[in-house]
Amino acid sequence: MSVRYEPVLWWRAKWVYDAVLILAAGLYVYLYIRVAPAYSEFTRPVDIQILRMRATGTCAFLMLTAILCIGPLARLDARFLPLLYNRRHFGVLTFAMALAHAWFVLDWYFNYSSTPKLIGLFTANTSYGQVLGFPFEIFGVFALAVLFILAATSHDFWLSFLTPPVWKALHMLIYPAYASVVAHIAFGYLQDVENGAFAIVVVGCAATVLTLHLITGLREGAKDAQGAAADESGWVEVGAPGDIPENRAKIVTLAGGERVAVFRYDGKVSAVTNVCAHQNGPLGEGKIVAGCVTCPWHGHQFDPATGRAPAPFTDKIATYRVRLLGGIVFVHEQANAPGTAAEPIILTTSAAEGA
Amino acid sequence: MSSDSRRSTFLFSAISAMGLVLGFVVAAFAISSTQDDPGRTGFQGGVKLRGVILAAPYPHLMTPPSAKYPQGRAIPLASANGKRGVGGQAKRLNGQIVELRGFIVRRGDGEMMQVTRRIRRAKDQTPFAMTKPTRLGRWRLSGEICDGQCVLGIMKPGRGLAHKACANFCIAGGIPPMFVTEKPVEGSQFMLLGGPDGGPMPASMYDKVGPFITVEGRLERRGNLLFFFIDPAKAEVR
Structure with missing residues (x-):
């Protein structure tokens, strides 16, 4: 969170996060190329150029799989949230790995000819009308282009410039890109290999990504299906104050599908939108830190009573009116304009216990 | 955040990080060591051959029958300089006796000569007996x-x-x-x-x-x- 744009902000957790990623990816490529082949009984070694393209390609696929698993894992278990904070660096590193793969392919399969490599890439195989022999490279080109766009627009400048909804929609392209990578592998390398080990890895990875998203989606859908109906005055029942964990929120889904995060903190109850102004992160899955609602994704903070980020920051989120009636917290279905102060409920000791 | 909660988060993150690194190490071995064997191939460098060059259907050299090749040897030709053939030279010298230098790649009963130097017409054009197709x-x-x-x-x-x-x-x-x-x-x-x-x-x-x-x-x-x-x-x- 910043009031002006820095190229990249670094702090200790980011260094450690990136070091772990570089270690994992570096070890993978090194072991794949230099160590593991020694344990194979090859009559002739696989070309080093082909080992390089296979190592970087499979590594990029595994990295992309890991990236796509982090989101649903964090939804299912909040302890995975720290992995989410720096996911953009993970994405940029994955793009770098995929780019290395593309470079090694171009420099071997499409090199040593009077035809330029990139022209060769698009003209050497044009069998688009058949399944076996389909130019699977095109799937890889699409995925690489998407990864480039996502890496290039990963900075907060682009988030602000494009606006969060557009930025988010753009970055949802990661799913078609992943599908494209799976197709790239399925129509290419998997058509050739006799050993089924890598096919098992690919199917396992794709199934894991799909299953985690399905579980999370079903869970979120079930929550939304419990959408609370408002009374004639527009008030929606949240529950007893004791139902809301201290310094945490209870998320209420309104009849229209809008989610409201109702926080209990410091003897008070306030309600804000569940959508963070930064990257649409789920504020209700965050907590109160230093008196502010803190987004679990990137730590953006907002005063729960006003919806305003602490000075000098200027971000705002919508607030909701709340009231306590008969020991039950109610939230009004009509959102206030972002940054509008809403009177919090002041809890007495008995009310706080939900009595 | 309480110190207990901080410790728990740190521990979980550390285990996740180790799991990621370990997972990548295991995957590297599992995927790399199960690649298919490219099979046995042979390479013979510094080869000099003399024979009749023919351009169709693709450039190839026919050598006279010998003890090793009683029917004569026919060897396809390509340039050693990248993904290029020697079709132009073969057309120009089609049917003539030439001398070639290069190396031979071989797999099973298949072989091909990669020509490293410009194909030269042999000075001695005395015809030799070739088996008929x-x-x-x-x-x-x-x-x-x-x-x-x-x-x-x-x-x-x-x-x-x-x-x-x-x-x-x-x-x-x-x-x-x-x-x-x-x-x-x-x-x-x-x-x-x-x-x-x-x-x-x-x-x-x-x-x-x-x-x-x-x-x-x-x-x-x-x-x-x-x-x-x-x-x-x-x-x-x-």
Whole structure:
């Protein structure tokens, strides 16, 4: 969170996060190329150029799989949230790995000819009308282009410039890109290999990504299906104050599908939108830190009573009116304009216990 | 955040990080060590050959019969300088005795010479006896169209669908394509391809390079090498 744009902000957790990623990816490529082949009984070694393209390609696929698993894992278990904070660096590193793969392919399969490599890439195989022999490279080109766009627009400048909804929609392209990578592998390398080990890895990875998203989606859908109906005055029942964990929120889904995060903190109850102004992160899955609602994704903070980020920051989120009636917290279905102060409920000791 | 909660988060993050690194290490071994064996190939450098160069269907050299090659030796030719053939030189010197220098790549009964220097017409043009081509009739064969250079050992592996674009690129550059059969035919698994008119493989066959196909055509033996003149209308992906 910043009031002006820095190229990249670094702090200790980011260094450690990136070091772990570089270690994992570096070890993978090194072991794949230099160590593991020694344990194979090859009559002739696989070309080093082909080992390089296979190592970087499979590594990029595994990295992309890991990236796509982090989101649903964090939804299912909040302890995975720290992995989410720096996911953009993970994405940029994955793009770098995929780019290395593309470079090694171009420099071997499409090199040593009077035809330029990139022209060769698009003209050497044009069998688009058949399944076996389909130019699977095109799937890889699409995925690489998407990864480039996502890496290039990963900075907060682009988030602000494009606006969060557009930025988010753009970055949802990661799913078609992943599908494209799976197709790239399925129509290419998997058509050739006799050993089924890598096919098992690919199917396992794709199934894991799909299953985690399905579980999370079903869970979120079930929550939304419990959408609370408002009374004639527009008030929606949240529950007893004791139902809301201290310094945490209870998320209420309104009849229209809008989610409201109702926080209990410091003897008070306030309600804000569940959508963070930064990257649409789920504020209700965050907590109160230093008196502010803190987004679990990137730590953006907002005063729960006003919806305003602490000075000098200027971000705002919508607030909701709340009231306590008969020991039950109610939230009004009509959102206030972002940054509008809403009177919090002041809890007495008995009310706080939900009595 | 309480110190207990902070410790728990740190521990969980540390375990996740170790799990990620360990997972990548295991995956590297599991995926890399189970790659397919590219198979045995041979390489012979510093080769000098003398014989008659013929341009069709693709450049090849015919050498006189010898003890090792009683029918004579026919060896397809390509340039050692990248994905290029020697079609221009072969057309210019077609039917003449030439001297070649280069290296030979070999896999099983298939071989190809990569010419490293400009092909020179031999000073001594005294004709030598060459065995006549033997027509072996029409055959319907199953196998894969490969670029001769990569499949014989320039690339390991150098065949299959993942390699298709490279193979097309090589063949389009003039590298002689070879048909690699499922089982040996007339003692050979590797045969030089040609079109129905005795010329190069028709461009329509580029879609059939890489996958396993069945194709019909005329089979002919010249020296120790089989030539398969295929009919594009009788080719299908299996």
